[in-house]
Amino acid sequence: xxxxxxxxxxxxxxxxxxxxxxxxxxxxxxxxxxxxxxxxxxxxxxxxxxxxxxxxxxxxxxxxxxxxxxxxxxxxxxxxxxxxxxxxxxxxxxxxxxxxxxxxxxxxxxxxxxxxxxxxxxxxxxxxxxxxxxxxxxxxxxxxxxxxxxxxxxxxxxxxxxxxxxxxxxxxxxxxxxxxxxxxxxxxxxxxxxxxxxxxxxxxxxxxxxxxxxxxxxxxxxxxxxxxxxxxxxxxxxxxxxxxxxxxxxxxxxxxxxxxxxxxxxxxxxxxxxxxxxxxxxxxxxxxxxxxxxxxxxxxxxxxxxxxxxxxxxxxxxxxxxxxxxxxxxxxxxxxxxxxxxxxxxxxxxxxxxxxxxxxxxxxxxxxxxxxxxxxxxxxx
Amino acid sequence: xxxxxxxxxxxxxxxxxxxxxxxxxxxxxxxxxxxxxxxxxxxxxxxxxxxxxxxxxxxxxxxxxxxxxxxxxxxxxxxxxxxxxxxxxxxxxxxxxxxxxxxxxxxxxxxxxxxxxxxxxxxxxxxxxxxxxxx
Numbered sequence: 001x002x003x004x005x006x007x008x009x010x011x012x013x014x015x016x017x018x019x020x021x022x023x024x025x026x027x028x029x030x031x032x033x034x035x036x037x038x039x040x041x042x043x044x045x046x047x048x049x050x051x052x053x054x055x056x057x058x059x060x061x062x063x064x065x066x067x068x069x070x071x072x073x074x075x076x077x078x079x080x081x082x083x084x085x086x087x088x089x090x091x092x093x094x095x096x097x098x099x100x101x102x103x104x105x106x107x108x109x110x111x112x113x114x115x116x117x118x119x120x121x122x123x124x125x126x127x128x129x130x131x132x133x134x135x136x137x138x139x140x141x142x143x144x145x146x147x148x149x150x151x152x153x154x155x156x157x158x159x160x161x162x163x164x165x166x167x168x169x170x171x172x173x174x175x176x177x178x179x180x181x182x183x184x185x186x187x188x189x190x191x192x193x194x195x196x197x198x199x200x201x202x203x204x205x206x207x208x209x210x211x212x213x214x215x216x217x218x219x220x221x222x223x224x225x226x227x228x229x230x231x232x233x234x235x236x237x238x239x240x241x242x243x244x245x246x247x248x249x250x251x252x253x254x255x256x257x258x259x260x261x262x263x264x265x266x267x268x269x270x271x272x273x274x275x276x277x278x279x280x281x282x283x284x285x286x287x288x289x290x291x292x293x294x295x296x297x298x299x300x301x302x303x304x305x306x307x308x309x310x311x312x313x314x315x316x317x318x319x320x321x322x323x324x325x326x327x328x329x330x331x332x333x334x335x336x337x338x339x340x341x342x343x344x345x346x347x348x349x350x351x352x353x354x355x356x357x358x359x360x361x362x363x364x365x366x367x368x369x370x371x372x373x374x375x376x377x378x379x380x381x
Numbered sequence: 382x383x384x385x386x387x388x389x390x391x392x393x394x395x396x397x398x399x400x401x402x403x404x405x406x407x408x409x410x411x412x413x414x415x416x417x418x419x420x421x422x423x424x425x426x427x428x429x430x431x432x433x434x435x436x437x438x439x440x441x442x443x444x445x446x447x448x449x450x451x452x453x454x455x456x457x458x459x460x461x462x463x464x465x466x467x468x469x470x471x472x473x474x475x476x477x478x479x480x481x482x483x484x485x486x487x488x489x490x491x492x493x494x495x496x497x498x499x500x501x502x503x504x505x506x507x508x509x510x511x512x513x514x515x516x
Contacts, residue, residue, distance in 0.1 A: 222416065353404040362436050370411045372404030 099158025
């Protein structure tokens, strides 16, 4: 059994402990300890029944913790030491864990950490490394998150929209440490899609697969960002694209459009174009119009303006940008691109330099600085 | 011993070489500069001297307490004349001399025309968290 298969067992095992009478926070801690022990001992001493091993070890860890807590408080231990076998874990337990860990009362960073640990079966150390924070910080964040949802039962449906936002956040965190968070987000969304019957879950899964298919082409050998139009499309993963498109088509056929399906449709149109020039920008603009009806946000308007610039020319794109706040992230970069295409090179170079100063990451800053340098040195007519 | 190598957007002694902002360089000069920086960090990692590096956005503010029940006072954006930190690199090396040598290497990063920038970098020893040796 590899580490991924081991991690898949974690939410069901937490569910079993909760059904046996453990509270969620203690059950989650106990299973984390069992998981760390499994990662340590299974490579040289694999169990015959991995899940039974995790349940037994987790339950023992839970009892140890409950006993020491009881003796600390001078109370009798009230939890049954030898539990009845109890009902088999159901898929519902895992689904409810998604809802609980992404509970709307939790700040997004806490929901992400808790989801990765309790649903994803990652260790605190792995989650900390992926977020570039000390392990003790992440441990504190997770235990505070659990206190934040203390007393909320693991037996009722929650807010699916919050769960999807948390999973999309994990996906966009990308790579950190040795862990591929994008792949982890895809795994968790795939599992959620199997547990639910919501086209938006399928839409998010399709969106992730279609973005992930392009990951190898997004940076060059020197680590520089490569914009979509310049990407080597032979590097795109056609298997992931085919899967994403098939999942999206099934979802769209159910006629319950949502923001993730609309975004996935846009990603599918990009994936479908053999060359950047072959992109069906008119249809992409139509999908952005759909998206605006579902969720009108400045970010959607910004992306739509870029698409309008491709479909109807840079002046139309600049007109579509006009009403957006100058402080909107990436607005200056979009305006720079459109001004360059409109032939206003000095303006474009200034805007690229301005965008570089406001960039949120080193790769973006370096890319935009280089774009400014490139446009400044283009021959003037 | 750990040392902080600080890079400034502005401030420090008068520049040894006057060069304009990076977006005025040619794209090839930008690439060469970034490649040099990356190679420098790779060498630090290979030699076991690397601890951490981060770049800072040019904007931000000074902030201070302004009394109970009142929001903190902010002073910003930064004045054009003020010293402004651009980023840092922390190295773990046996001596001050080695830290200075590394900062010199970093300061040789190429700029316009492929010439070393000779940028002033600030090197500061990090104080330890434990007494150096039992007495």
